[in-house]
Amino acid sequence: MADAEVIVIGGGIAGASAAFHLASYGRSVTLLERGEIGSEASGGNAGGIGALGWGHIPDLESYLTMGSLQIFRSLHLELGYDIEFRASGGLQAIQTEEQYVYARDRVLALKSRGYTLELLTTDEARGIEPELSPDLYGAMHFPLRGQADPKKTTRAFADAAVARGATVLTDCQVTGIARTIEGTYRVACTNGEFSAHRLVIAGGAWCGPLGEMLSLRIPIVPVRGQMWATQPLPPRSFHSLSSAESYAHWSQHPGWDADHPPELTHIRSNRVTRHLYGRQNRDGEIIFGGDRELVGYDYTVDASGVEVNFGHASEILPMLSGLSINRTWSGMMPFSLDGRPIIGKIPQIDDLYIVSGLASSGFGRGPMAGKLIADYVHTGNRPQVLAESDPARCVTGLA
Ligand SMILES: Cc1cc2nc3c(=O)[nH]c(=O)nc-3n(C[C@H](O)[C@H](O)[C@H](O)COP(=O)(O)OP(=O)(O)OC[C@H]3O[C@@H](n4cnc5c(N)ncnc54)[C@H](O)[C@@H]3O)c2cc1C
Numbered sequence: 068m069a070d071a072e073v074i075v076i077g078g079g080i081a082g083a084s085a086a087f088h089l090a091s092y093g094r095s096v097t098l099l100e101r102g103e104i105g106s107e108a109s110g111g112n113a114g115g116i117g118a119l120g121w122g123h124i125p126d127l128e129s130y131l132t133m134g135s136l137q138i139f140r141s142l143h144l145e146l147g148y149d150i151e152f153r154a155s156g157g158l159q160a161i162q163t164e165e166q167y168v169y170a171r172d173r174v175l176a177l178k179s180r181g182y183t184l185e186l187l188t189t190d191e192a193r194g195i196e197p198e199l200s201p202d203l204y205g206a207m208h209f210p211l212r213g214q215a216d217p218k219k220t221t222r223a224f225a226d227a228a229v230a231r232g233a234t235v236l237t238d239c240q241v242t243g244i245a246r247t248i249e250g251t252y253r254v255a256c257t258n259g260e261f262s263a264h265r266l267v268i269a270g271g272a273w274c275g276p277l278g279e280m281l282s283l284r285i286p287i288v289p290v291r292g293q294m295w296a297t298q299p300l301p302p303r304s305f306h307s308l309s310s311a312e313s314y315a316h317w318s319q320h321p322g323w324d325a326d327h328p329p330e331l332t333h334i335r336s337n338r339v340t341r342h343l344y345g346r347q348n349r350d351g352e353i354i355f356g357g358d359r360e361l362v363g364y365d366y367t368v369d370a371s372g373v374e375v376n377f378g379h380a381s382e383i384l385p386m387l388s389g390l391s392i393n394r395t396w397s398g399m400m401p402f403s404l405d406g407r408p409i410i411g412k413i414p415q416i417d418d419l420y421i422v423s424g425l426a427s428s429g430f431g432r433g434p435m436a437g438k439l440i441a442d443y444v445h446t447g448n449r450p451q452v453l454a455e456s457d458p459a460r461c462v463t464g465l466a
Contacts, residue, residue, distance in 0.1 A: 071097040071234065073444055074254055074263040076241050076277060078102075079109035080217075080430055081422045082269030083224035083235075084138070084437025085444075090231035092445045097261055098225065098233060099254065101240035105221030107271055109430060111398040113294060113344055113356055114220075115157070115307045116431040118211040123181035127408065127455040134435030139215055142434075148223035150215045151349045157212030157307035158187075158196055159314075160383045161204040169315035170207050184209050196306050198386050212307050214346050217430055224434070244280040250417060265418040265444055269437070272364075272399035274409075274423045281416060282465045285458075287409065287423055288328060289399040291360050293368050295377060295392045299351030303386060306346070310383060313342035313357070321406075328402035328426070333360040341379045353387065355380045359400065359427060368395045402426045403461065410436055410456040411449060420444055421458055 073089055075082045078100025086098040100106070116139060118132040125133075143152035161170050174186045185208045192206035193199045199206065225235050236256075243255035244266070252266045268285070270277045278285035313332065322339060323329035332342050345355030357379070358372040373395055381388040403409050403424035413419040422440040425432050439450050 070261050071095045071263045073265045073267060074099060074252060074261055075267040075269055076254070077269035077271055078104040078221070078225060078235065078237065079107055079269065079271045080105070080221045080224065080433030081271070081425060081437050082267070083221050083228065084434045085267055085269055085422055085441050086233045086235065087224045087228040087231065088438045088441030089444060090228045090233040092441065094445060096228070096233045097263065098228065098235045099239045099241055099256055099261065100235070100237045103237050104225040104235065105218045108398040108400055109221040109271070109433065110218040111294070111396055112217045112292070112430045113346065113354060114214050114217045114348065114430060115344055115346060116213040116215060117157070117209070117428055118213070118431070119177065119209065120181065120183035120211060127452050130439070130452045131408070131432035131435045134438065135432055136211065136213060138434035138438065139213065139220070142220070142223055142227070143215070146227060148219070148227065150220040150223050152213060152215040154213045155306050155346070157209040157309065158192055158199070159207040159209070159309045159311050160199065161206055161311045162382065163204065166311040166315045167204045169318055170205070170311050174207060183211055196304065198303055198384050200383055200385050203383070207311065214307050216348065224437070241277065241280070244277070246416065265420065267440060267444065268419070268421045269423065271423060272401040274401060274421065278462070279465065281419070283413065283415060284463045284465050285409070285421065286404040286461050287401050288361060288404065289364055290328065290331065290402045290426070291358070291362050291365065291397055292356055292400050292427065293358055293372060293395065293397040294354055294356035295373050295395045296352040296354045297387070297390045298393045300347070300353065301351065302347065304347040304353060304384065308345050308383065310341070310343040310379060313340045316340035323406065325404070327361060328404050329406040331359045331361060332357065338375070341375060343376065343379045343383070345380060352393070364399060366397045368397050400427050401429065405461065408432070408436065408456040409458050409461065410440055411443065411453045411458050413462050414459045415462070415464055421462070424456070
C-alpha cells in the first residue's frame with residue numbers, strides 16, 4: 068500500500084499550488100519540503116505578478132500569467148488568506164531614445180495581438196506614480212500587473228492544501244527515489260520513507276539533482292537573483308516598477324548558448340545589462356532587485372551588483388538617492404537552458420511529472436503552473452496548452 072496517490076517534492080509556489088489543487092480534486096497528496104514552505108525562491112522574491120491579458124490566441128504564457136492572477140485573487144478574496152494581493156498595475160521606465168523605440172514597437176506589436184498595455188508620456192506616468200523621475204522618456208503601463216507577499220502566498224497554498232486533506236511535511240529532505248516493479252515510488256527522506264503511485268518534481272533550482280536520483284538529466288540551472296530593501300517608509304510608490312533597459316538589450320542579444328539560459332545580466336562574470344524590478348511592500352520597505360547570474364548555488368550577495376541596482380533604481384525613483392539600504396538577500400531561480408518552462412510528464416519513467424523552469428517570473432506564474440500539472444495528474448490527459456512546455460524536448464537519461 069502506498070502512503071498517498073501523489074507525492075510532490077518541493078514546497079515552493081509550484082509545488083504548494085500543485086498540492087493544493089490535487090487535494091481540491093480529492094486526491095491524497097503528500098508534499099515533502101526540505102526546509103520550510105517558501106524557504107527558497109518562492110519566499111524571497113520581489114512579489115511582482117506579471118500579466119498582459121489573454122491575447123487573441125491564448126498561449127502557455129497567457130494561461131500561466133492570467134490563470135495565476137485569477138488564483139491569487141481567489142486565494143486572497145474568496146478563500147480569505149491575507150497574502151497582501153494588490154492589483155497595482157505596473158510601470159516600466161524608459162530612460163533612453165533607444166529604449167523608447169524598443170518600447171514603442173513592443174507596445175504596438177503586443178496590442179495588435181490583443182494584449183493590454185499602453186505607452187505613457189512621462190507626465191502621464193508621473194500622474195499615477197508621482198515619484199518617477201521627470202527625466203524619463205516615458206513609461207510602459209501594464210494595468211493588469213499586480214503584487215503579493217511571496218512568503219505569505221506560498222504558505223497560504225500549503226495551508227489551503229492541508230485544509231483540503233493534503234499532508235505537508237517540512238524539514239524533510241529527499242535523499243533518494245526508487246520505483247518498484249509494481250510501479251510505486253519510494254522516496255527516502257532525512258526523516259523517513261514515503262511511497263506513492265505518482266511523483267511530481269517541483270524542486271525549483273534543485274530539479275537537476277532530484278532528476279539524477281532517477282538517472283535523468285533535467286536541464287535546469289540555478290540563477291542567483293539578489294535584492295535589497297530600504298527602511299519602512301510611508302506610502303510613496305504604488306505600482307510594480309521596472310526598467311526597459313534589460314528588455315531592450317535582450318531583444319537584440321538574448322545571450323543563449325548551450326551552457327547559458329537566455330536573458331541573464333552577466334555572462335561569465337561580465338555584466339551585459341542592468342535589469343530592474345521592485346515595489347513598495349505593505350511594511351513600507353522599498354524593495355528592488357535585478358541581477359541574474361549563473362554562479363552555481365552560491366548565495367553570497369554581490370555588493371557591487373547591489374550598488375549598480377540601487378543606482379539604477381535611484382535614476383527612476385530619485386527619492387531613493389537620499390535613503391540607504393537596510394537589508395539584502397539572494398535566492399536561486401530555476402532557469403531551464405532554453406528559457407522555457409518545463410511542465411508535464413517525463414517520458415522516460417511512468418507516472419513521473421515535473422513543474423519547473425519558471426525562471427525569473429515563477430512567483431507570478433507558479434499558481435497556474437501548479438494547477439496545470441495537477442489537472443494533468445488528476446485527469447491523466449495533458450492540458451493542451453502544456454504542449455509548449457513538454458519535458459520530452461529536453462529531459463534525457465543520464466549518459
Ligand atoms: C531575488 C528573486 C526575485 C524574484 N522576483 C520575482 C518576481 O517579482 N516575480 C516573479 O514572478 N518571480 C520572481 N522570482 C522568481 C520566482 O521566485 C521563482 O521562479 C519561483 O519562486 C520558483 O518557484 P518553485 O516552486 O519552482 O521553486 P522554489 O521556490 O525554489 O521551490 C522549490 C522547493 O524545493 C525544495 N527542494 C529542493 N530540493 C529538495 C529535496 N531534495 N527535498 C525536499 N525539498 C527540496 C526547496 O527547498 C524549495 O523550497 C524571483 C526570484 C528571486 C530569487
